[in-house]
Amino acid sequence: MEKFYVTTPIYYVNDVPHIGHFYTSLAADALARYWRMRGRDVFLLTGTDENSQKNVEAAAKRGYDDVQAYIDMMSGRWFAIFRDLGITFDGFIRTTEERHRIGVEEFWRRVESTGDIYLGEYEGLYCAGCEAFITESDLTDGQCPVHRKEPQRIKEKNYFFRLSAYRERLLEHIDAHPEFIQPVSRRNEVRSYVERFMEDISISRETMKWGIPVPGDPTQVIYVWFDALINYLTGIGFGDDQERFGRYWPADVQLVGKDIIKFHCALWPAMLMSAGIPLPKKVFAHGFFTIDGEKISKSLGNAVDPQAAAERYGIDALRFFLLREITFGEDGDFSMDRLGERYANDLANELGNLSHRVLSMTAKYFAGKVPPATDGSLGPVWDRYDQAMADLRFGAALDAIWDLLRDSNRLIDAEQPWKLAKTDQERLAAVLYTLLERLRASAWMLRPLLPETAGKMRRQLGLSEEEFDREYEAARVWGGIAENATIAKSEPLFPRRDD
Numbered sequence: 001m002e003k004f005y006v007t008t009p010i011y012y013v014n015d016v017p018h019i020g021h022f023y024t025s026l027a028a029d030a031l032a033r034y035w036r037m038r039g040r041d042v043f044l045l046t047g048t049d050e051n052s053q054k055n056v057e058a059a060a061k062r063g064y065d066d067v068q069a070y071i072d073m074m075s076g077r078w079f080a081i082f083r084d085l086g087i088t089f090d091g092f093i094r095t096t097e098e099r100h101r102i103g104v105e106e107f108w109r110r111v112e113s114t115g116d117i118y119l120g121e122y123e124g125l126y127c128a129g130c131e132a133f134i135t136e137s138d139l140t141d142g143q144c145p146v147h148r149k150e151p152q153r154i155k156e157k158n159y160f161f162r163l164s165a166y167r168e169r170l171l172e173h174i175d176a177h178p179e180f181i182q183p184v185s186r187r188n189e190v191r192s193y194v195e196r197f198m199e200d201i202s203i204s205r206e207t208m209k210w211g212i213p214v215p216g217d218p219t220q221v222i223y224v225w226f227d228a229l230i231n232y233l234t235g236i237g238f239g240d241d242q243e244r245f246g247r248y249w250p251a252d253v254q255l256v257g258k259d260i261i262k263f264h265c266a267l268w269p270a271m272l273m274s275a276g277i278p279l280p281k282k283v284f285a286h287g288f289f290t291i292d293g294e295k296i297s298k299s300l301g302n303a304v305d306p307q308a309a310a311e312r313y314g315i316d317a318l319r320f321f322l323l324r325e326i327t328f329g330e331d332g333d334f335s336m337d338r339l340g341e342r343y344a345n346d347l348a349n350e351l352g353n354l355s356h357r358v359l360s361m362t363a364k365y366f367a368g369k370v371p372p373a374t375d376g377s378l379g380p381v382w383d384r385y386d387q388a389m390a391d392l393r394f395g396a397a398l399d400a401i402w403d404l405l406r407d408s409n410r411l412i413d414a415e416q417p418w419k420l421a422k423t424d425q426e427r428l429a430a431v432l433y434t435l436l437e438r439l440r441a442s443a444w445m446l447r448p449l450l451p452e453t454a455g456k457m458r459r460q461l462g463l464s465e466e467e468f469d470r471e472y473e474a475a476r477v478w479g480g481i482a483e484n485a486t487i488a489k490s491e492p493l494f495p496r497r498d499d
């Protein structure tokens, strides 16, 4: 069986997830559900990045003496929140776990044995917010432009990774594999960074106490990014379950936000090259979104809680909004008002209404039974949808489905089944069969995107649970809705709201 391995970043636990974190995980979930539906052996990995100074500071701020206790509590919350929001992760890796430490030590030794780790002296600036060494030229008014904080000045003995030794190989890889870094605009950004700036980097810290000790030198801990990136390997067994590791690696898609692209497209592949491990097939960096036009920030207090948004409109409406409104790969804006508009128009009106009309007419004119099958075709919609899903164009996948829904609404208006009921029974049956069959196809295609809605549609169409266990290729064929099957009473998919 072909596999599909998809990852999200592992998140810092200095706070609870906001809508931006949910966004990346949602995209990973949609992909995972899609490839499961197509019969692949899927593994979706997510988790928490725990060996960070940020977490230590957050623990102190909240009055925890025991950093691990704070991190355990917070990681548990991230796990539960993602699970409750319907993210179907297969693995959840925490970087303070023993299995992770074992894999990191193994990885370090491999890189060391190739001669790519050397002892040096680091003198310069460190931004704890970025968890990165930065240069004077990165600063605005002496501050990190992202975190608006003065960086720490550091002078310490550190282990360095010979990153610059991989410049040529990495450029060759980027050029030979256009699919490696997506979207294209990001590839160009990374390419010029690798060509012009990629220098050796310090991969240990002498003054930090929290983290994984350097193998053979307990006076140093491993730099948090070097440790964190390895989660993509340890999360599937590197270091403790070679069989499982071999089954899933290399990753098919690694999803990240554009803020962490250099770590994923320069440092990470070079680390893998050094350790003699194949590179992931694709790293996809999506854009960042603002909230009502403002950057998501603690000081503005505008971070949207994904659970609150889901409670208000339902998880599927939130999924729809994020996947449809913001083009995957580009920057966008999140607004509750826009979410409300999408709910009323695309979901309640175009999808909900169509489903309700079709089911009620079937109840009225055919006593709730699917009329005799008629020939037909779904046209290119399913191909369009598959292509969009394979390219991570979630908005385009939804568009393909919505074109079918809108066309179905038009078909009702044009055919006027209430008139056909008096004049042409045969035509009425053909029209309704076509509409029911299109709803079945829509339910299928919606499964990875709006899973709850897809399930409701399946039940309303009188299709058993086994329907969704069918072979994907067979489900794509016209005529899957069984003639004479009993459809259920129509319940609104997206009840009208007063706001």
Ligand code: ME8
Binding pocket: 008, 009, 010, 011, 012, 013, 020, 021, 023, 024, 049, 228, 229, 230, 231, 256, 257, 258, 259, 260, 287, 288, 289, 290, 296
């Ligand atoms: O960077 N819009 O973790 P993190 C879209 N631990 N996505 C957003 C977003 C926004 N406004 N804000 C955050 C780290 N994200 C490291 C990663 S991986 C080995 C280590 C999402 O908790 C986006 O995916 O700061 C971004 O890359 C990620 O959250 C950063 O999460």
